[in-house]
Amino acid sequence: MQMSGHVFLGRNRNFQIRCRIEKEEQEDWAIQTIDLRVDYGETNAVRGLNLQVPRGEVYGLVGPNGAGKTSTFKILATLMEPTYGEVRLCGIDALLYPLEVRHRIAYMPDLAPLPSDLKCGEFLEMFAAAYGLRGKEKRARIDECLEATQMTGKRSAFCKTLSRGMTQRLVLAKSLLHNPELMILDEPASGMDPVARADLRRALRAIADAGRTVIVSSHILSELADMCTSVGLMKKGQLIASGSVSDVVSQMSRPQRRISVRLVNEVEITRQLLCNADHVSDVKTDASAKTIRFDFDGTEEAQSGLISDLISGGSKLRSFEEQQSTIEDIFIEMSGPNKMSDE
Amino acid sequence: MSEASQENKGRPASAWNLAANPIFRRYCKSQLRPISTGIWIVTVLVVITFVFLAIYIGTTNVGQKTDIQGARLAMIGVLAVQGLLLMLIGTGATTLAYVREADEKITDYQRLTPMTPLAKVFGYLFGPSIRSYLLVALTMPFAIFCIVKGQIPMVAVAQSYTIFFVSGILYHLTGLLAGTVLKRKLMAGILSMGLVFCINFVLPAILTRSGYKFLFYTTVWPVLQLHGSGMILEDREGEKFRGREELEAFNESSQSVDFFAFEIPTFTFSLVVQGFLVFTVALIIWRKWKGENMHLLGKNFSLIVFAGILVLFLGTSLPLMDSGQIFPSMSTEFGRNYMRPTGTQATLAEGMGVAAACGAVTLIIANILIQMITPSRDGFIRGLRRADKVGRTRARFGSDPGSALWHTIIIALLGASAWFWFTNNLIESKWYPEKSLPGFAPTVMAAIFVFAAICFCATLQMFGKGILWLGMLFAWIVPLLAAGICFISDQYIAGIYLTSPSPFGAFFNSLAVLLDAPEFENLKHVKTAFWIWVAIYALFTTILVAVMQSRQAHLRQLVLNESKEEND
Numbered sequence: 001m002q003m004s005g006h007v008f009l010g011r012n013r014n015f016q017i018r019c020r021i022e023k024e025e026q027e028d029w030a031i032q033t034i035d036l037r038v039d040y041g042e043t044n045a046v047r048g049l050n051l052q053v054p055r056g057e058v059y060g061l062v063g064p065n066g067a068g069k070t071s072t073f074k075i076l077a078t079l080m081e082p083t084y085g086e087v088r089l090c091g092i093d094a095l096l097y098p099l100e101v102r103h104r105i106a107y108m109p110d111l112a113p114l115p116s117d118l119k120c121g122e123f124l125e126m127f128a129a130a131y132g133l134r135g136k137e138k139r140a141r142i143d144e145c146l147e148a149t150q151m152t153g154k155r156s157a158f159c160k161t162l163s164r165g166m167t168q169r170l171v172l173a174k175s176l177l178h179n180p181e182l183m184i185l186d187e188p189a190s191g192m193d194p195v196a197r198a199d200l201r202r203a204l205r206a207i208a209d210a211g212r213t214v215i216v217s218s219h220i221l222s223e224l225a226d227m228c229t230s231v232g233l234m235k236k237g238q239l240i241a242s243g244s245v246s247d248v249v250s251q252m253s254r255p256q257r258r259i260s261v262r263l264v265n266e267v268e269i270t271r272q273l274l275c276n277a278d279h280v281s282d283v284k285t286d287a288s289a290k291t292i293r294f295d296f297d298g299t300e301e302a303q304s305g306l307i308s309d310l311i312s313g314g315s316k317l318r319s320f321e322e323q324q325s326t327i328e329d330i331f332i333e334m335s336g337p338n339k340m341s342d343e
Numbered sequence: 344m345s346e347a348s349q350e351n352k353g354r355p356a357s358a359w360n361l362a363a364n365p366i367f368r369r370y371c372k373s374q375l376r377p378i379s380t381g382i383w384i385v386t387v388l389v390v391i392t393f394v395f396l397a398i399y400i401g402t403t404n405v406g407q408k409t410d411i412q413g414a415r416l417a418m419i420g421v422l423a424v425q426g427l428l429l430m431l432i433g434t435g436a437t438t439l440a441y442v443r444e445a446d447e448k449i450t451d452y453q454r455l456t457p458m459t460p461l462a463k464v465f466g467y468l469f470g471p472s473i474r475s476y477l478l479v480a481l482t483m484p485f486a487i488f489c490i491v492k493g494q495i496p497m498v499a500v501a502q503s504y505t506i507f508f509v510s511g512i513l514y515h516l517t518g519l520l521a522g523t524v525l526k527r528k529l530m531a532g533i534l535s536m537g538l539v540f541c542i543n544f545v546l547p548a549i550l551t552r553s554g555y556k557f558l559f560y561t562t563v564w565p566v567l568q569l570h571g572s573g574m575i576l577e578d579r580e581g582e583k584f585r586g587r588e589e590l591e592a593f594n595e596s597s598q599s600v601d602f603f604a605f606e607i608p609t610f611t612f613s614l615v616v617q618g619f620l621v622f623t624v625a626l627i628i629w630r631k632w633k634g635e636n637m638h639l640l641g642k643n644f645s646l647i648v649f650a651g652i653l654v655l656f657l658g659t660s661l662p663l664m665d666s667g668q669i670f671p672s673m674s675t676e677f678g679r680n681y682m683r684p685t686g687t688q689a690t691l692a693e694g695m696g697v698a699a700a701c702g703a704v705t706l707i708i709a710n711i712l713i714q715m716i717t718p719s720r721d722g723f724i725r726g727l728r729r730a731d732k733v734g735r736t737r738a739r740f741g742s743d744p745g746s747a748l749w750h751t752i753i754i755a756l757l758g759a760s761a762w763f764w765f766t767n768n769l770i771e772s773k774w775y776p777e778k779s780l781p782g783f784a785p786t787v788m789a790a791i792f793v794f795a796a797i798c799f800c801a802t803l804q805m806f807g808k809g810i811l812w813l814g815m816l817f818a819w820i821v822p823l824l825a826a827g828i829c830f831i832s833d834q835y836i837a838g839i840y841l842t843s844p845s846p847f848g849a850f851f852n853s854l855a856v857l858l859d860a861p862e863f864e865n866l867k868h869v870k871t872a873f874w875i876w877v878a879i880y881a882l883f884t885t886i887l888v889a890v891m892q893s894r895q896a897h898l899r900q901l902v903l904n905e906s907k908e909e910n911d
Contacts, residue, residue: 035732048909080635081636083725083728084729099457102455103457107455125365125368127365127452130365131355132356
């Protein structure tokens with residue numbers, strides 16, 4: 001694909017031509033970033049980010065604090081300019097034509113705020129008008145969005161009286177007003193209780209079912225894995241893996257298999273056998289639960305031999321399970337020493 | 344989404360359609376809630392009724408004046424209340440609303456909407472102050488009564504209210520600017536209302552003494568004084584009263600503004616000055632909406648703004664020289680009463696003082712503009728990285744992250760030219776027949792501006808605002824304060840030498856060198872102090888520019904290496 005530079009060609013005359021060409025070239029991509037870099041003074045937040053999200057995907061961006069997720073989201077939302085790089089959203093160059101892009105995207109920030117002096121209905125009316133909705137169409141759309149987020153009853157309530165969960169839902173309703181093609185949701189479940197999170201998850205599923213592209217970041221990874229059709233892993237400002245959840249998990253999993261053994265008898269005999277066995281490392285025992293976990297990097301045949309050796313050595317096995325890595329395992333591993341650092 | 348549905352996506356209303364502006368409408372709702380608006384209405388009605396009745400009945404009944412005179416005087420009270428509502432309360436409301444939105448992070452939502460930056464500026468300019476406009480409208484019946492009963496000419500009414508509302512817009516924009524620069528609600532609110540007070544009462548009084556008379560026309564006073572004095576003279580036609588001649592002379596001189604060789608009607612000139620400032624401040628706010636990290640002014644446009652300010656300054660100050668109005672001894676009450684009788688008006692020392700003050704104010708304005716266009720260290724590095732990506736070695740000349748050095752030099756030279764023009768005209772005026780500036784005067788004057796401005800820019804670019812402020816405090820201000828203490832302790836020579844590190848001291852000292860005035864007792868020391876200043880600042884400027892260039896080269900190399908590593 002041919003990439004054009006940031007040459008300003010004259011907004012009105014060239015915009016439609018450029019859009020048409022870009023649409024033909026990039027019909028399939030909702031998000032495309034090329035060599036994106038973001039710096040805050042000496043600190044490099046995002047580096048060489050090449051992200052491609054096809055239309056209609058629900059894409060989860062995962063990474064420890066400080067990985068550069070929020071900076072990436074702010075650039076995608078046209079709230080911030082990168083140090084350099086290109087950003088195309090729905091086929092449009094977001095750095096050259098931010099106003100055009102804003103018609104097509106919606107952004108929901110982490111801990112989304114609300115104005116304290118407005119009522120919920122007034123808040124939505126303001127943004128509906130800002131997106132060019134008028135008259136009956138505006139009223140109908142506000143009703144639809146309130147309905148979709150189960151906030152109809154709160155239309156006349158002041159925004160400042162809403163709970164955290166309701167606040168998130170109202171901001172979600174605002175984000176839906178202009179029927180965006182792309183929704184950028186940064187930690188949408190942040191600060192919500194489990195019930196509110198379940199509500200939000202349902203609402204997001206409905207959005208995804210309606211065919212919109214969603215890019216979302218969350219720390220509640222089990223939910224993300226359920227909801228997303230693909231995920232990307234970011235670390236230290238770089239995208240280190242991207243694809244379907246299973247692809248990313250297999251791509252990022254350690255070469256060793258993690259095996260869990262449950263016993264009927266004492267764990268000590270089995271522990272000794274395992275410590276002396278080939279291909280076995282990192283043996284951890286839980287005596288009270290009569291369980292041993294260890295890493296195994298041998299072949300399937302070697303694994304079968306190990307089971308025989310354990311039985312013949314006196315281990316009374318109740319179960320022998322190979323554990324599957326989850327996105328959560330990978331995330332915890334990635335977080336490592338950066339776990340406590342802030343973004 | 345299909346091509347057709349893309350085309351059908353709604354477009355926000357035009358920026359000029361205020362009634363459909365979502366931000367304006369949002370504030371119409373939140374600022375005009377029935378209960379709080381009701382309380383405001385009752386309060387304002389009580390105040391305006393009291394003011395109106397107290398003046399009108401007091402004048403006609405107690406003061407035995409006619410109804411016409413009573414109504415005309417009551418109009419002043421009504422205007423004062425309207426001014427308070429629109430300018431002070433309206434500006435405060437505008438600033439606070441803007442800062443509160445930034446504080447609550449709601450401005451991010453506004454940035455995300457496809458409204459144009461101009462529509463956002465209009466929304467915030469007229470939205471938060473809507474209650475002030477409503478309350479002013481509420482007082483209009485009193486104003487109409489005064490206009491009709493007082494037979495106030497329609498020209499006076501139209502011109503006064505036009506200037507009144509344009510000033511209101513200017514002050515509201517100033518409030519938005521304060522809200523953009525300051526992030527703390529309380530500070531921004533106090534600053535914006537303080538600015539309104541300063542612009543109206545303090546700055547014209549101070550800056551007019553340094554030749555910046557045009558700033559007086561940023562207020563409503565010139566137009567109000569013109570029509571007010573006219574009406575008093577009309578009221579008391581044929582009557583002899585104390586001060587009549589002065590009032591007639593004042594009314595005559597208020598009709599127009601001398602601008603270079605032209606006479607421009609006061610109303611037109613006020614509109615031009617306020618329009619220029621409204622445009623400039625609106626542009627600053629527009630830029631901040633266009634990109635949060637953009638400088639307040641573009642580098643090239645800052646040159647135009649500075650040139651505009653200098654043209655207004657020279658145009659209004661030069662015509663005051665021959666009449667002597669440029670001298671405080673001849674234009675202020677204090678001067679007329681205490682200096683003129685002793686024959687100390689328009690002395691060489693006073694002329695030098697006026698010229699030095701003019702130079703100092705010009706340098707302050709130049710530095711404010713330089714501060715707006717100088718990139719921070721981070722901004723500079725970001726510009727280098729961006730430039731490196733497109734195969735350049737530095738950011739584009741004149742772009743925000745580019746070095747501000749050349750623009751600083753141009754600004755300094757513009758300031759020096761204006762200062763030379765002003766001083767030369769003053770010295771060549773009838774007041775100093777035997778004096779003239781020597782041929783090397785432009786070089787000396789340019790050196791002062793260029794050295795001071797470059798030191799300011801280089802310190803800001805390399806070390807940031809905190810170090811710059813400390814540097815200015817200890818190099819520019821503290822020496823002058825210490826010198827002041829020495830002067831009042833009769834330690835003149837020590838005082839003179841203490842002024843040498845400050846450019847503000849250099850303005851006065853340089854004139855002593857240029858004019859070689861034998862009437863100064865300590866001329867020798869003043870000259871030495873000035874040459875010390877030149878030496879110090881020439882050295883500092885050279886060092887700072889060299890260090891800045893070397894640091895910039897180092898940063899360029901850093902970015903280059905980084906990019907090479909990435910490519911490898």
